[in-house]
Amino acid sequence: MSELTHLNAAGEAHMVDVGSKQVTERSATASAQIRxxxxxxxxxxxxxxxxxxxxxxxxxxxxxAAKKTSDLIPLCHPLALTKISVELTPDTDNSCVHITATCKLAGKTGVEMEALTAVSVAALTLYDMCxxxxxxxxxxxxxLMEKLGGKSGPWQAEDAAI
Structure with a gap:
């Protein structure tokens, strides 16, 4: 496991400097459900x-919500997202709604937080309305279901050992 990047040597929180990173195509897909x-x-x-x-x-x-993630989550970079999709799929057999969001950009940092924020707020909105x-x-x-791009390369949820 790598070190936490949002803490400096003194243990203080700071925003990571991504200025020297390469611009790459990046995407992330997250999911949630509401029963x-x-x-x-x-x-x-x-x-x-x-x-x-x-x-x-x-x-x-x-x-x-995906577009406002940097306003909601401390230390997140504001990003110029090129795509945000949010899909809501009713599941009558399990009496729930499956929510999936994918965010994309060409940039220097990932979009995992944007995808996670999108599904969270979509679920909260369903709750609020009902x-x-x-x-x-x-x-x-x-x-998080999947992330693509960046220095660490692709990652999928089934690759994770939780």
Whole structure:
């Protein structure tokens, strides 16, 4: 395991200097899920929610969140993202929604935090829009699935030993 890069020799937090790094194509994909009552999922999928299109709102929230990651997470670099996709897939068998986000750029630092922020905020938005009918929803399994590019090269979740 490598050293923590956001701490200096005195143990103080600082933003990593990426100025000398090479610009490379980078991408990251993260996922999350939100479990809910079957009738809540039916309400969302049928379009019968009085607040409107829950999936569209959550997708936009996830995209906006990825763009604001450096404002939310200390020490994250502001990035010029070239692509953000947020997909929401209902799973009626398990009464949940699977959320996946992919962020891309050509830059000097990775986009893992942006993808993780996107899925987290999309899930929180689903919760917010549906909490009046289902306060017991559970957001879980927020994780990085894959990252590509950069000095460390490709990484996939199945490669990790947790």
């Amino acid at each position: 809910m009552l079957p009738q809540t999922l039916t309400l969302i999928v049928s379009g019968g929610h009085k607040k409107g299109d829950v999936f569209a709102t959550a997708r936009i929230a996830g995209i906006m 909490k009046a009918v289902d306060k017991a929803m559970v957001i879980s399994e927020v994780k």
